[in-house]
Amino acid sequence: MMMFDSIANVFSLSLAFTLIGLNVYLSTKVLNVIDFTCDASVTLGGCAYGALVLYGVNPLVAILISMCLGLLAGFVTSSFITNIGVEPVLASIITLTAAQTFILKLSSFESVTSSKNGTQSALSTLSAIDSFVITLVIVFVICILFFKILNSEYGLAIRVHGNGRIISESLGINTNRVLSIGLGLGNALSAIAGALIAQISGIFNAGMGNGSLVFGLAAVIIGERMVSFKTVKGSVMGCFLGAFIYKAVMETATFGELNSIGSEYNGIIMVLVLIFLMALIHDNQKRAIKY
Numbered sequence: 001m002m003m004f005d006s007i008a009n010v011f012s013l014s015l016a017f018t019l020i021g022l023n024v025y026l027s028t029k030v031l032n033v034i035d036f037t038c039d040a041s042v043t044l045g046g047c048a049y050g051a052l053v054l055y056g057v058n059p060l061v062a063i064l065i066s067m068c069l070g071l072l073a074g075f076v077t078s079s080f081i082t083n084i085g086v087e088p089v090l091a092s093i094i095t096l097t098a099a100q101t102f103i104l105k106l107s108s109f110e111s112v113t114s115s116k117n118g119t120q121s122a123l124s125t126l127s128a129i130d131s132f133v134i135t136l137v138i139v140f141v142i143c144i145l146f147f148k149i150l151n152s153e154y155g156l157a158i159r160v161h162g163n164g165r166i167i168s169e170s171l172g173i174n175t176n177r178v179l180s181i182g183l184g185l186g187n188a189l190s191a192i193a194g195a196l197i198a199q200i201s202g203i204f205n206a207g208m209g210n211g212s213l214v215f216g217l218a219a220v221i222i223g224e225r226m227v228s229f230k231t232v233k234g235s236v237m238g239c240f241l242g243a244f245i246y247k248a249v250m251e252t253a254t255f256g257e258l259n260s261i262g263s264e265y266n267g268i269i270m271v272l273v274l275i276f277l278m279a280l281i282h283d284n285q286k287r288a289i290k291y
Contacts, residue, residue: 005128009200012132014247015139016196017215021223021243022146023186023193024216025235030150031182032162036092037077038190038216040099041070042209045191047106050204063138063195070191073099074184082176100206107206131200138196142189143236149185150232158182219243 020042027035045066052062073095080091126134149155161168161178168175190212198204223242229235 008128008132010248010251012128012135012200013197013251014244015132015135016193016200017219017247018139018240018243019142019189019193019196020212020216021219021239022143022236023189024213025220025223025239026158026182026186026189028217029220029229029235030159030162031179033088033179033183034092034213035074035077035088035183035186036213037073037095037099037183037187039209039212040096040103041073041187041190042194042197042212043103043206044069044073044099044106044209045194046198046204046208047103047194047206048191049195050198051106053199059199063192066191066195067188070187070189070194071184073191074182074187075180077187078176078180078183082179103206107204126199135196135200138192142192143240146189147232147236150236154178154181155232215246216243219246222246 020038023035023038023041027033027038048069049059049062049066052065053059057065076098077088077092077095080086080094081088084091086094150159157168157173157178158181160173161175161182168178190209194204194209197208219242220239221242222245223229223235223238223240226241227234227238229238
């Protein structure tokens with residue numbers, strides 16, 4: 001039973017991390033912007049969710065509040081870019097630095113006990129299978145909404161914006177508004193991911209979002225190898241599969257901390273598995289082209 005619960009948690013975390021992949025896809029591939037606010041949004045969403053739930057707020061309401069905080073973080077970054085003329089990378093770093101103050105304050109509520117110690121966390125009041133089902137439904141609905149938004153009028157404007165500011169302005173698109181909506185939407189997804197991660201793991205801290213941008217980039221690269229990004233549907237599906245597979249491999253490689261060979265080699269094992277996976281996908285693509 002413990003093994004089944006662990007597998008369910010791995011799949012739940014993999015589903016939650018797919019939202020980070022969608023955020024990075026939106027910022028890097030669609031808007032053509034490197035946005036480090038992703039790391040802050042994941043942590044902000046997770047810590048806000050944890051603090052609110054421990055305070056007695058309904059989990060669904062806590063997720064919505066976390067989403068609003070991520071949306072606000074994206075708006076702050078876009079305001080630095082559009083109103084002050086700061087470069088996107090520097091603007092996102094400024095937001096990330098400023099958000100640390102609120103994150104540290106929220107993480108002080110972390111008086112939860114990890115389920116690894118044999119006791120149920122105050123955040124994880126659901127069973128592993130119930131948590132998986134709820135996460136699956138939430139992520140599935142968000143992916144559908146994300147697809148609908150990118151195919152809407154605003155979505156088309158966001159996609160055009162990534163091709164160049166001059167082209168967008170020549171078509172009468174308000175580039176500042178489009179950038180704000182794009183970054184806000186992406187960081188809202190990351191904040192929801194942080195909230196789901198806190199719910200699934202039962203733990204939240206000031207470092208839970210570290211490396212989210214790197215994860216998202218890896219997920220997008222893997223997804224692009226598996227599914228063509230020429231259409232919005234293919235892009236969403238590719239990001240979903242890439243993030244899910246990457247996170248599942250990471251969780252599997254570090255499952256039980258691999259005590260038999262030493263946990264210090266977990267990173268190397270993970271990299272080797274990913275290289276093998278990428279090589280296998282590349283080989284299948286070459287065969288498909290050949291035949």
